Amino acid sequence: MGTFVQLIRPVALIVSAALLLAGCVSQPGPSERMIQQEKRITPDLDSSAPVLPKSPVDNLRLQAQAAQAEGNWDRAAGLLERALRLDSREADLYAEIAEVRLGQGRFVDAEQIALRGLTVNSGNEERSARLWYAVAQARSGQGNVEGARQARAQACEFGRCE
Amino acid sequence: MQATLIGLAVLIAWMFYLNAVVRERFEGQRFTIPARVYSEAQELYAGAPLSADQAQVLLEQLGYRTAGRIDQPGRYQRSGQTLRVHTRGFNFWDEVEPSRILVLDFAGDSLQSIRDISNNPILLARLDPLFIGQVYPGNREDRLLMPLQVMPPTLVAGLIVVEDRHFFEHHGVSITGIARALWANVTSGSIEQGGSTLTQQLVKNLYLSPDQTLWRKGNEALMALLMEWHYDKATILEAYLNEVYIGQQGQRSVNGFGLGAQFFFGTPLPALDLHQQAMLVGLIKGPSYYNPRRNPERALTRRNLVLRLWYESGIIEQLDYQQAINQPLDISTAPGQASFPAFMDLVRRQLAEGYRKDDLLAEGLTVFTTLNPLAQSGLERAVERRMPAIESAAGPGEPLETAALVSRPSTGDVLAMLGGRRPEVAGFNRALDSRRPVGSLMKPAVYLAALEQGYTLASPVSDAEVTVSGADGNLWQPRNYDKESHGTPLLIDALSNSYNQATARLGMEVGLANVFDVIDRMGIDETPPPVPSVMLGAHGLSPYQVAQFYQTISGNGFYTPLNAIRAVVHPQQGVLQRFDLSVEQRFDPEQVFLLQDALHQVTLTGTARSLQWRLPQNWWLAGKTGTTDDNRDAWFAGYSGDRQAVVWVGRDNNGTMALTGSSGALPIWAELMAELAPIQERRGQPARVEYLHVNPVGAVVPARCDDARSLPFIKGTEPQAQRRCNADGPASDLIDNEVEKPSIWERLFN
Structure with missing residues (x-):
């Protein structure tokens, strides 16, 4: 044995x-x-300006920003979509997903998601401007000059004139 | 001599053949593993709409076990509104969720706080997902592959002691083992004892039949030698630990210690206690004979024998041994998994678009789906609770059937699905495959087409009898359900009360082509015949198609394809496919806002007004009833917050029922929503929409008027003139330019 x-x-x-x-x-x-x-x-953001997330949605959003900064678009989109399932009323999330799609060059998706975001936003002009701005960029990316101009005018109406 | 040479040559050739067999299987895909399908994982965060009871039901479903101590993953404790859970952790497609202890405090219907064991708040965690089966049912081996390094060393050493104590010394076969077995076989007169090494067992299981013949034994020995020649002990051991047959569940065979741990204990293998490890090792000798669920006493004796061997071999200390043999069997009552045949049917169809069946059977893919266990169990319970009363109200006839689908308006995720009244039965999937006339569920398309053509919610619509002559010369004369005409209701009331005559007339005014264009844009994947009766739902659709149609309304005018799969992951290649959020604008969001308001009116004063007492009055609900000719189908489709549900009730033989949409389908819908308790907040009011007060003929009046009601209008479409309270007659006759100015209070609050 x-x-x-x-x-x-x-x-x-x-x-x-x-x-x-x-x-x-x-x-x-x-x-x-x-x-x-x-x-x-603990997202690797600028250490001089620590941002502490307050809610799970903010937490995911911060992680998404970090992923985006590394060019990890898929991960960023995944995190934002996870946040959206926690709270579908957050218009900012639509803006951020649209911005990820812009980064990926997926302009058609970016435009649609930003437009969808506008339907959950009520009253917040800064958000409206951000979403319209994303629409404008997405339309430019598709070569839709006139549509982009209109969207930019909308963004400007809400205070973002670039 | 010649015969010997020929024999040797044949043996060598045979060895070459066996060598090829051994290597081919071991170098390539060692195991065929059917795709594993998982539900959506429950998210845990402060404020999550989850009650302590719901969380406990979910934990039980996942195979978590309530225990005095939660020192193992897969255990939980409940005291009042607090749950302490030792989560199992999970390798998701997007993130690795660690195993940890979470303290969850609940209040009412929501999770109030979530902390770790050191009382630090945790922002977000998720439970492991529910295993909902394999894509294809059948007699299949299932396993969870585990690398050797995560297996408990005591289990590995203990296996060797019990099954093949000279494993590290022999070269695949054990001469003494064979001699002993031969002697036993000779003395007993039959082949009874194997004397197999672990390598031989592995060879037998991987390549050979279970027959006890000398020819098979010879091949087994040769192949064992070849295997040991090519591969090191660690590789062989790891393969054995993942291969070995350990249990059975119906037609599914449970293989390997990784799956065995989950199956019997609800705990991941690396976290098993000694007594649990010993049970698994003991099972190898006879998975059926020692099955701890069926034969607990036999299993306990076997386990303690294994523990004794471990102690005698010095693998465990005396103290551990004493503790371990005093433990109960500690088996979970049921493996943490569930079966949802209707939903799996949808998953299978969706997968078939992108994957070959062979790959789904063998590649070990992990499929993450959108199924929400709470929504699914809520739906099943709602049907179970409500159907008996509905059945007795339905009158004589074939038993009632039902089909339903719950989805998430924002993303198109299918959260729950029922293909029939008995959820556990995989048969005709009514949610996907039945085509039943939808009745009034089609009407919103007519009203949305009208809004697109410039009508408002306050436009008067005649409900007088109507006759339409079709292209084929036939006359179509739809009548109201109550066989009466209701004068000239406002458009919103014509929809909320589901008047057939008003709807048919409105549809003809708007134009059939426009109505059909709306139906098409709603996202139904087929074109209904271009006849006017389709406007009132004389066309068969499946509950799935209806859900897709209503998703476009609850999605604020955006088409969002229904989707059952979130991601597909390959064990080596990682994420093969992700299903991103996909939206496409099909309608003007403001016009859809008005339609949503009309569907809300349905639940306040219309055909679904019983929701006012069935559900809390402060909930914002929107929906539509549907009843078909001679009451053959009862439908309800509606949404609240980020949850949409479609319910159909009817008979398979298309028999009549004494039921309408509101008495046959709506009670199930309401019960389900009460169970889901979605976050109640209506979509924000678009900037281009304003609310104005109108009187019963649709003219704008001051808010203080007795019969004034507030309706939303898109700016620029509102009736121009404002009139006095007591004025009646057509608005154009009595334009009042000197209507009293609204008071400061009216201006403030309107």
């Missing part, structure tokens, strides 16, 4: 070797996952 040491040694070797290799495999180990998660929860 083999002793425990005999039995456990090869297993321990395998397990420890595998743990060493864990950094190279695609599925992170639990502890590493925690660290990654922590990193995500």
Whole structure:
């Protein structure tokens, strides 16, 4: 009958070797996952101006901004859409998703999402301006000069004249 | 000599063949794993619309177990309105959710606060999603692949002690093991004992039949040697741990320790306690014989025997051993999963557009869907509770059937679906495949077409009897449900009271082509025949199509395709496909705002006014009833906040019922909404819309007039003149230029 040491040694070797290799495999180990998660929860924004999220939607929005800053558009869009499912009344989220689509060069989608955002916004002129501005850019991207001009005029009406 | 040489040559050739067999399977895709389908995950955050009871139901559904201590993932405790949950964590397509302890405080229908174990507030977390099955039902092996390094070392060492204690010394076969087995077989006169090493067991399971023949045993030994020659012990061990058959659920075979841990304990493998690990290892000898759910006493004896072996081999200390054998079996009552055949049917159809069946059966894909377990169970409960009373009110006939669909207006996510009255039965999916006349559910298309043509909600519409001659020369003479005419109601009232005559006349005034254009833009994926009766719903649609139609209304005039899948993930290649938010403007949002207001009126004073007592009065609801000729179909479609639902009730043989949309389908809808309790906030009022007071003939009057009511108008379309309270007759006759100026109070509050 083999002793425990005999039995456990090869297993321990395998397990420890595998743990060493864990950094190279695609599925992170639990502890590493925690660290990654922590990193995500604390977005890497400008350290001189720390922004503390107040709500889950804000939190996701901040993470999306960080992802966007890295050019990770898919991740940014995913985070914003997750936020939208938490609160579909947030017109800003539509503006931000539209801005991600602009960044991706998906101008048709950007225009539609910004227009959809305008239907959930009521009264907030700054948001209206932001959404119309996104519409204008999306239309420019599609070569719709006249449509872009009209959207820009709308944005200007709400205080954003660029 | 020659015979020996020939024999040797044949053996070598045979070895080459076996070698190819061994390598091919091991180098390529080692396991065929059917696609796993998951629900939407429950989001947890302060303010989430989730009650403690709902959360507990969900945890139970997920296979979480209530326990005195929550030292393991997959456990929770409840005391009053507080839940302490040790979450399992999950690898989502967009994020890795860690396993952690969460303290959830509830008040009423919402989650008040969420903290971690050190009392730090947590902004957002999500539970693991509910496993809702495989895409294709059938006799399939299922497993959750786990790398060796995350498996508990005691489990791995313990497996070796129990199944093959010389694993690290032999080269695939154990001479002493074979000798012992031979002796036992010779003495018993039959082949009973295997003497197999882990490698041999793996070879047998991967490549060979379970027959106990000498030929099979010979091949097994040769292949085991070949396998050991090519691969190291760690690789073989990992393959074994993921391969081994461990349990059965219907036609689904549960393989590997990763899935076994979830299946029996509701806890991920790396977090299993010793006694649970020992149970899994003990099961290998006879998954059915030692099944802890069916044969708990036998299973306990087996588990304790395994623990004793572990202790005697020095794998565990005496204290651990004593503790472990004193533990109960600790098996979850049910594996954390659920089956929703109707929804899965939709997922299957959607996947079929982009994936081959073979890949879905073998590639180990993970499919994240939009199914919301709370919405689905709410829908199933609503049907269960309401159907008996509806059935008895329906009168004699074939049993009633139903189909329903819950969706999210903002995104088009299908949250819940019922294909029939019995949700567990996979059969004819009425939500997708039945085509039943929709009756008055079609009317909003007529009214939206009218709004597009310049009508307002205050436009008077004649409800006098109407006769339309069709292109084929036939006369169409729709009559009101109560067989009476109702004078000249305002457009909003003609819709909310669902007057057929007014609607038909309005449709003819607006023009059939315009009405059909609206129907088309609503997003129905087929073209109804161009006959006037379609305006009153003499056309069959599925509940799914109706939901798509109403999504465009609840989506503020934007077409949002219904969607059941969020993402598809490949185990190695990552995210294969994401389904992004997709919206397309089909209507003027302001005109849709007016239509929504009219559909709201339906729930206040119209055919769905019973909602005033069925649901809290301060809820903003909008919807439409539908009843077809001779009461063969009862429909209700409506929405509130970010939840839309369509309900159909009828008989499969198309028999009549003593039911209307409001008595047959609406009670289920109301029960469901009460259960879902969506966030109640109406969409903001568009800047181009203003509310004005009008009298019963649609003229603008001062707010103080007795019969004045406030209606929304798009600026520029409102009736120009304002009149005195007591004036009547057509507005054009009595334009009052000297109407009293509104008081300061009226100006402030109107």
